[in-house]
Amino acid sequence: MFTAFLIKYAEIGIKGKNRYLFEDALVHQIKFALKKCEGKFLIHKSQGRIHVEALEDFDFEETVEHLKRVFGISGICPVVYAEDEGFEKLCDTVVRYLDDVYPDKNKSFKVHSRRARKDYPMESMEINAAMGEAILHAYPEMSVDVHEPEILLNIEIREKIYIYSETIPGPGGMPVGTGGKAMLLLSGGIDSPVAGYMIAKRGVKLDAVYFHAPPYTSERAKQKVVDLAKAVSRYTGPVWLHIIHFTDIQLYIHEKCPHEELTIIMRRYMMRIAEQIAKETGCLGLITGESIGQVASQTMQSLIATNEVCELPVYRPLIGFDKKDIVEIAEQIGTFETSILPFEDCCTIFVAKHPVTKPNVKIIRRHEHNLDEKIEELVKTALDTKEVVVCT
Ligand code: ATP
Numbered sequence: 001m002f003t004a005f006l007i008k009y010a011e012i013g014i015k016g017k018n019r020y021l022f023e024d025a026l027v028h029q030i031k032f033a034l035k036k037c038e039g040k041f042l043i044h045k046s047q048g049r050i051h052v053e054a055l056e057d058f059d060f061e062e063t064v065e066h067l068k069r070v071f072g073i074s075g076i077c078p079v080v081y082a083e084d085e086g087f088e089k090l091c092d093t094v095v096r097y098l099d100d101v102y103p104d105k106n107k108s109f110k111v112h113s114r115r116a117r118k119d120y121p122m123e124s125m126e127i128n129a130a131m132g133e134a135i136l137h138a139y140p141e142m143s144v145d146v147h148e149p150e151i152l153l154n155i156e157i158r159e160k161i162y163i164y165s166e167t168i169p170g171p172g173g174m175p176v177g178t179g180g181k182a183m184l185l186l187s188g189g190i191d192s193p194v195a196g197y198m199i200a201k202r203g204v205k206l207d208a209v210y211f212h213a214p215p216y217t218s219e220r221a222k223q224k225v226v227d228l229a230k231a232v233s234r235y236t237g238p239v240w241l242h243i244i245h246f247t248d249i250q251l252y253i254h255e256k257c258p259h260e261e262l263t264i265i266m267r268r269y270m271m272r273i274a275e276q277i278a279k280e281t282g283c284l285g286l287i288t289g290e291s292i293g294q295v296a297s298q299t300m301q302s303l304i305a306t307n308e309v310c311e312l313p314v315y316r317p318l319i320g321f322d323k324k325d326i327v328e329i330a331e332q333i334g335t336f337e338t339s340i341l342p343f344e345d346c347c348t349i350f351v352a353k354h355p356v357t358k359p360n361v362k363i364i365r366r367h368e369h370n371l372d373e374k375i376e377e378l379v380k381t382a383l384d385t386k387e388v389v390v391c392t
């Protein structure tokens, strides 16, 4: 029955001259999201709205599922288009519409019509009254409530006539691309994909970096990260995943530094390398899945140590979240199942039995000097040999 969707978006932050940027980004993201759906769609903006019109048969549920992943959409209204064949025909169409959408007629309603085309022979108040009467005549069990109707029946008279009354909630947020780009440190765990999702929801495009340490981390662990990047890309559009071969750096740290500080020093090198790629690719910040106190490397003292090696801001959207809340989001966005696949993302030889939980930055820096001889060259090689996988 439905042949189109009216896309509603929140207007906060998009008033004034930036509005078209917001709308264009939204249209772009909707086009990307619907590429994977059955059917052809025409997506256009007109008079402060975005319309998604199906040009051929399409799968309603699938299309709605995809639209629900487009940040910036606050509501999705399925619309019936009717030709203008006179008011009586329109009443018949509306009566049939109500029957299809509301099998239970014990409901209150209000007709809200808008005449965008002034040559239509009736004014909106007249349309509301006459349409209300036609509906009550067809369904006497329905009632009119102009203050808090259960059904707000919208009728918009344009070239064609739009009929809609349902709003499916969208994800909210801002269209990806309106907020610049950031580099997500993406591991195979539960947290980092959720962190990326949350920042992307504010309109930020994502690139990602994964530190791979073969043979200590397997090909399947890498594939898992690619799969996670793909899962996130369903919301964000294509994610460029930079894969850094980290084994030699890790082994060198293992050889030269105290084992209790291994994780912290390793994390500092991850941040340094991620920042370098971020700067080269025009990213304005880094994103991690850290949350205070979750593990030894995420105490506030450890966070000082990992934070101080970066100039760019590090966004940690999960910083105050409990694990169970993170898991809930991971389940909602469809990354959880992949994240819990049992491929190790960190080999046990690199995990100390008693890692420092309160690292002293001065001492860490001193121990990092043990790496002076080769580390620069190792970092350079790691950057020179990085792989890039475009995940969509
Ligand atoms: P996650 O569930 O995201 O793996 P975690 O709880 O396992 O997080 P850590 O292993 O301490 O936490 O990592 C903290 C953050 O550092 C991760 O959320 C991620 O952003 C980044 N990170 C850790 N390991 C890697 C890696 N191999 N490649 C890229 N980023 C990583």
Ligand code: MG
Pocket: 187, 188, 189, 345
């Ligand atoms: Mg992890």
